[in-house]
Amino acid sequence: MGRSGIVRFLHTAAGILSYPQDPRSFAQLFGALSSAHYTRGRITRIHRETPDTVTAFFTAGDGWIPHRAGQWARIGVEVDGKRIWRPYSLSAPEQGDPSITVRAQGTVSEHFVHRAAPGDVLYLERPEGQFILPEMPTALLFMVAGSGITPVMSMLRTLMPRRPDHDVVLVYVSRNRQSCIFHDEILELADQFPGLRPVFWFTEERGRLDASDAATVSALCPDHPQRSTYACGPDSFVTAVENLGDGSGTAPVVERFNVTRAPTDGQRGEIRLERSDLTVEVGESETILEAAEHAEHPLPHGCRMGICHSCLIPLTDGAVTNIRTGELHREPGPVQTCVTRPAPYAVFDA
Amino acid sequence: MTLTPATAPVTGAAPPAPRQPRDPLQLTDRELDELAAELDTVREEIFSQRGQSDARYIRRVVALQRSLEMTGRACMLFSRHKPLWWTGVGCLSVGKILENMEIGHNVLHGQWDWMNDKEIHSTTWEWDFVAPSAGWQRTHNETHHTWTNVLGKDRDVGYNVLRMDPEQPWKPVNLLNPVINLFLAPAFEWGIAVYDVELDQFFAGNKSGRATFEDFKRVMKKLGRQSAKDFVVSPLLASLTGSGKASIKGFLAANVIRNVWAHAVIFCGHFPDGAETFTEDEVENESRGHWYRRQAMGSANIDGSRLMHFMSGNLSFQIEHHLFPDMPSNRLAGIAPRVKEICQKYGIRYTSGPLPRQVFQAWRKVFRLALP
Secondary structure, eight states, X not given: OOHHHHHHHHHHHHHHHHTTSOHHHHHGGGTOOOOSSOEEEEEEEEEEEETTEEEEEEEEOXXXXXXXXXXXXXXXEEETTEEEEEEXXXXXXXXXXXXXXXXXXXXXXXXXXXXXXXXXXXEEOOOBOSOOOOSSOOSEEEEEEGGGHHHHHHHHHHHHHHOTTOOEEEEEEESSSTTOTTHHHHHHHHHHOTTEEEEEEEHHHHOOOOTTOHHHHHHHXXXXXXXXXXXXXXXXXXXXXXXXXXXXXXXXXXXXXXXXXXXXXXXXXXEEETTTTEEEEEOTTOOHHHHHHHTTOOOOOSSSSSSSOOSEEEEEEEEEEETTTOOEEOSSEEEEGGGEEEEEEEEEOO | OOOOOTTOOTTSOOOOOOSSOOOGGGOOHHHHHHHHHHXXXXXXXXXXXXXXXXXXXXHHHHHHHHHHHHHHHHHHTTTTSHHHHHXXXXXXXXXXXXXXXXXXXXXXXXXXXXGOOXXXXXXXXXXXXXXXXXXXXXXXXXXXXXXXXXXXXXXXXXXXTSOOSTTSOOOGGGGGHHHHHHHHTTTHHHHHHHHHTXXXXXXXXXXXXXXXXXXXXXXXXXXXXXXXXIIIIHHHHHGGGTOHHHHHHHHHHHHHHHHHHXXXXXXXXXXXXXXXXXXXXXGTTOOHHHHHHHHHHTOOEEEXXXXXXXXXXXXXXXXXXXXXXXXXXXXXXXXXXXXXXXXXXXXXXXXXXXXXXXXXXXXXXXXXXXXX
8 A cells, every 4th residue: 555545544534533524624724735625735935036026935735737938827815705716827947936026917916916925825726728848949039018927937047047058039028127036146147057048129219019010030040940939928919929920931930918708798608518518598588597497498497586506506707796796706616506607708617 | 665775785874664553464465575675685685696705605614514524433442541531522513503403404495505516505415413304394494484473384393292382282291391302302303303303293184194104214314324323333442442431421412402402592583472372274375575574573583793693603693583584594694683673674573682581481381381
């Protein structure tokens, strides 16, 4: 019996006494990072990168797997009593203590920048994402804007120590030097590893960078068509990089930040029931529950007036509005279908 | 009519009471809509305020409960020593009461669902009670809370075994009312587990044999694990210190104390004098205002100390809980004065009394209705 076998045996044995709670719920009282429902982590250190950006280092409990450079993870924090989740790129190198680098934009990011402190508990999902380097990369061009540097920083910190001569050009657009995350560290890396050539572009001094214009990019990196290109940043910037070139080279590997569908409480809406592979239109005066029933697809329900919580099904994407309170709900998790409408599109794991 | 301003302090000056006592059953549809609007305002105000302090409250209660339970179980391992036996029984009794009432009952109502935390959510919680959560949520949240005190619909009126309303037809078996209730009190959790299988619904043809059998199996499975924990495995461990027998007695005592207390509190919810019942005709085409009126008229509060409210899972604010079943329990005390004011304004009786009196009235009903 290996270590995991012993752990499983102890878990089962303790479970007889802790039933119906999971024994890990009791272990939490002693500060353990274990949970029956989540992988938890704890912030170990907060490092301020720029006036509005911090890096939060954390340790992760059972269930976490080490990330590959460039990947992101959904991370949950508690803001005003409510668990909220957001995806963040991991900025630490592979094999290092995981960290995320966050600029204060939006509820969760502002929480990290202004209120998070060492000791805070984080809720973690496993790292994922295909914005990663191949085993044996060729010459590279990174095109990043703003906080798009975060996954690329993980790649540079991982790649350069392993292959100090690897030919890498980093074109990094930011407003000015003060808001340029990792500015000094990138210069230090370039000093240490001769293969890395960073090009900073400060829009306050030079205006917007048109990343779709071959002449502009050639001036910064003449051999860009011969390089594997990785682009990360706001949607418009990444799209510009995709439009660069004549289509003869390989398409860039991209990661988009800030792609959000603004929720609205439209007249009509639509729901998607993933497990049943069904899309249902929701009329103007219908609740999600009623619309599903009209489509002859009954969902679980009880009181039909929003009090009994028997109709909860998990929202996975989109948003719903509560018709009793007008409250907009866009966090993944169970919602009451008998008093909600899609706003205007909602996807359920049902 | 003036709506209570959203920022009114809960202890603020009451509006002048109406001179003529009103008959709540004579309220017009418009007045009922106004009643609903006033109560909705209270609800929305509290719901929009839920935040960090509420989350901290329930987490602290959960931590206290788990600490008590662990301490109690540890004491039971050495329970042949009298002081440890008493400490253990105390910790386990309080722990089980908190787990079932302030935590379990309220979590299973979805009062903490807004935190979006699976560790304290109505869809994942399983409580330390032999009745499985899912079945109890159906009979309690759906049936009892929707059809509160409607004869023939709300099975909680007497739990199928007692005659608790004069409108229920008398049968000779009702002579046993007091005896049945006397046995029900110490065995309350087992009574509720059996009740949730809804055998009556099966015999009435409203529930399929298969569904009934599935529910029965689930209850038996949980009953097995609950009993194994308290009456087999824990005593076996305790027997290593020669405390086996003492620990069986200890676990039995803690379970019975919890049962008797839960039974007492729950019987104060709808059975004391002043809590009304309704017929199915009366609730046809109910508006939200009708529904609020029925909930308020059919429920009764218990007056007492903060400790009493805490130990009853705030079910002592039964009226507030029935008006707003998914409002976090720590908020009920705060809205009670406003709810009372609104009830009085519309002539709805706000039934409330100290614990001994409410328990006495519930028992008096049990005795009185044993006879035709």
